[in-house]
Amino acid sequence: MNHAVYEYFSGLQERIVAALEVVDRKGFLRDSWQRPEGGGGTSCIVEAGQVFERGGVNLSRVQGRQLPPSASAARPELAGRAYDAMGVSLVLHPRNPYCPTVHMNVRFFSAGDTWWFGGGMDLTPYYGFEEDARHFHSTCKAALDGFGQDHYSRYKRWCDEYFHLRHRGEPRGIGGIFFDDLGDPRAFELVKSVGDHFLQAYLPILERRKNQPFGERERGFQAYRRGRYVEFNLVYDRGTLFGLQSGGRTESILMSLPPRAEWRYDWRPEPGSAEERLYTDFLKPRDWA
DSSP: OHHHHHHHHHHHHHHHHHHHHHHHSSOOEEEEEEOTTSEEEEEEEEESOSSEEEEEEEEEEEEESSOOHHHHSSOGGGTTOOEEEEEEEEEEEESSTTSOEEEEEEEEEEETTEEEEEEEEEEEOSSOOHHHHHHHHHHHHHHHGGGOTTHHHHHHHHHHHHSEETTTTEESSSEEEEEEEEOSTTHHHHHHHHHHHHHHHHHHHHHHHTTOOOOHHHHHHHHHHHHHHHHHHHHTOHHHHHHHHTTOOHHHHGGGSOSOOOOOTTOOOOTTSHHHHIIIIISSOOOOO
């Protein structure tokens, strides 16, 4: 199974990067690396592009002698086991504030005779549009419809709970789907369906918003909300913690951070503004699909 999963992940990275290069009209830098402890990967990065201020699509395969705490906490019986972890992880930060940031990850862990999958995708808008939210969630639902009637509702709720900044009491964005520790016979097919639906979930939104005019007000609010993105990734994100704890490649792990972010003291949006509407209408769980 390990070989088949890695072949799929490698092909998925290539397909996604090829499609994004067409959108941005700038080639991604391909940076391959090896890990002395075992494994390696390829980071595909774009910075200062036509559409993306920063974007990264990472393929990694990390092997080690002992599961780090971020992975073994949920499975204490595997503590001390050798492991093989692989996946595709992407984060795209468009320049235009009307284009949302997006994250997608599909991953596979094996330790001894135990294996499991995880992943999902979620959307973080800076200015809310209901048609975009409906499209993204409907595509997420379509990716799961063949695997059980309750899969979308369960994994949407899981996503809402996971991508929540507990110290702020607010969600990171409008969610999507998230799942982990899947070890049933159809888990690989489910992960492939999620990966295969990513481009159709995100590219129509990007094409709809990428040429919308904006000014310094919108860029400033985008930088402020990106600060929340940084907080989540550095404090809570399991993938970031696993990468750092397992001695992963720091440049590739932290490519998820935006190139520009701001923090303001006790800032509040102007009543009735588009910025306030993000909080009142979008940054709360809704049945978008």
